[in-house]
Amino acid sequence: MMTRRDVLKGLTFVAAGSALPLSLQASPIPNSTAAKPVVNTSKKTRVIVCGGGFGGLTTARYLKQTNPALEVLLIEQNRTFVSCPYSNVWLGGVAGVSLEDLSFDYLSASIKYDYELIHEVITGIDKERQTVTTNNAHYRYDYLVLSPGIDYDYSTLFPEEQTAKAVYTHYPPAMKPGSEHLRLKKAVENFQGGNFIITVPSGTYRCPPAPYERACMVAYYFKTHGIKGKVLLLDPREKPATKAKGFLESFKTLYKEYITYIPTAEIKGIDLKKQVLNIETFNTKTLDYTPRNISFSYANIIPPMKPARLIDIAGLERNESGWVKLKAPGFQTVTDDKIYVLGDAGGHPFPKSGHMANSCAHVVAKELGARTLGKSFDITAHLPGNICYSMVNGSPKEGIWVSHSISYSRTKGLKATPEAMVQRDQQSGNAIASWYHGITSDML
């Protein structure tokens, strides 16, 4: 864990877009006009892990453990790891949770688990030559593991690029860590009253419970700070995408005065000057959608999502919903069996969560480790799993959770089935911190 000073230093680097190479190995001097040299020509089998988030960090650590003879190189563009999980709890000002709890340095993990780390931006992947190109150099690989996360897709909400850019700048989704989260935190802390809109994206998105948990935590902040604000939670669905019963009960009993849940809400446009959101909601009497305008003092607009741009750069085939097509039940891409994709960018029908990314990374590390050792590995005996907690109350700490089991059959493919489902209680609230510290110490 980092000190406050380290955290701020790290964030400044990221915000400034610094892309200076920081390599544990001898790196060539960056020069955009010169031909980029191929770094490392050693004969060892080399795996490059692209993206140091939940999936990538876990893969790098456990690959090296499964086959210590491998050369594992992790390439991550940011210099500080900032977590999305637990960030809503920090946002709500829950006692004992600070920015330091969300932030970690990458270097300690790479030393502890003995893999190479560089902070560069990946700009190209050549599947024929088996090289990864960054802003600095080319790197040869034998196998590639991509866990690059998500990007936002504003095209259906605001087709005009100018509007999309302005919405992102003023009202960032905060579904990627770092600067977006800091902006949202400031907006909550400086809120003077009125409507605080949170929109839930349509389609498959990162962390299904996150917008609902966020609504609870923002409302918790208003409640405990005497702010006369109302959280309007706009959802295109008829009920929350996950843990519906637990969330709806929490809205009603804990935050009756603070949260209004608006189902079947489709965004039609935005007037940024007047701070008005144009929406349509389904009217169960006329059985049709009717337009409504909602004014807001602040809005956390979360658009639909797609895989991170790195997937386009790699030229990997996607499934019908835009996520990367994989060879079930494993994680090799259908495009190239030397390339694995896991985490949120992957196209398996799994919930897009940090826990899932971590669990899948364990499987990939075992499978690829065995493959490089010439051993066989039965993935069906090692299917991943998921557990997903949400904090709904800060004092006393109360949470709700759901777990998913994954099954596979040749005919039906992969399937994630919700298993245990626990409604609001203090035991779950307290378990969130243990879960979070457990998973971060498994990666970092």
Next chain:
Amino acid sequence: MVKAVLFLMIALLCTANEPSGSVSKGMVYYKYLLKEPTGMRGDLFAKQHTTQEWLMRFENNATVLKKELLAINPQLKAFVESPRFLEIMPHIKAFVVHYAKDKTNSAQCEEEE
């Protein structure tokens, strides 16, 4: 090169198969306008056919779909012949295509508690 062209063609084909309606709207319209008359939950209805089969059913103002709906429930006649049906059709199409038999998408109502 051939691989790249093939990849582009597949990508284009995939996007051409994504209808312009809204999946979430289609799900709501289905629930309120078609679930009771067909006697079938939306996710099960969508899983009746593959993407290609659904696209074929929506051709020529959904001629085949209309026939099939009438075979399930003849009382739907007035509705399927109304302009309203044509209006909501793109959304129903987006919904069933998104959750078609050959898709890995599973309707979130599976998380029913």
